[in-house]
Amino acid sequence: MAVRRIKPNILSNDFEASSRFYRDLIGLDGGHGLDWILFFGGEVREVQLSVMKLDVRAGVHADVSIEVDDLDDVHARCVAAGAEIVYPLTDEPWGLRRFFVRDPNGTIVNVTQHHE
Template identity: 70%
Template sequence: MSVKRIKPNIRSDRFNESRAFYTKVVGLQEQPGLDWILFFGTDRREVQLSVMSLDVKAGIHPDISIEVDDVDAVFGRAVEAGAEIVYPLTDEEWGLRRFFVRDPNGTVINVTQHA
């Protein structure tokens, strides 16, 4: 199992201001998103951050997303370790298989794999 990328998820309802800040001030490019989430990055897939209002499916804000190549293996290890699963392993209609787990610090991690 390998980690492909780690990206922060910033919670905000200020999409217009966020769009202006991350493109004009920071210099990131806006990438295709959804009506509840904006993506900003560069031509390198590993460089990305998200600005989201609230995860529409989970109803919980994930602080960080970690993309892996075997989400089922990570889910199994999380369950075995007794970690708190706050959103079950789910195949989403936008092409991700994912779950949310709370780390020992209370941080909600969105563990994903492209389906």
């Protein structure tokens, strides 16, 4: 199992202000996405920041997203360890398979794998 990238998710109710800040002040590219999430980054895919409203499907905010190459393995290990699964293993219509798990500090982690 390998981690492909780690991406912070910032909760926002003001996409216009967030876009100005991350694009105009910080200098990130992007600011495009869906009506509930915007993506900012650099020239490489591994450098990305998400600004989002409350997750449209899960109904909770994940503080960080971690993309892995074997989601089933990570999910099975989390379940076996008794970790709290906050959002079940789901194939999303936008091309991700994912689940949310709460870490020991209370942080909600969105663990993802792109559909191949």
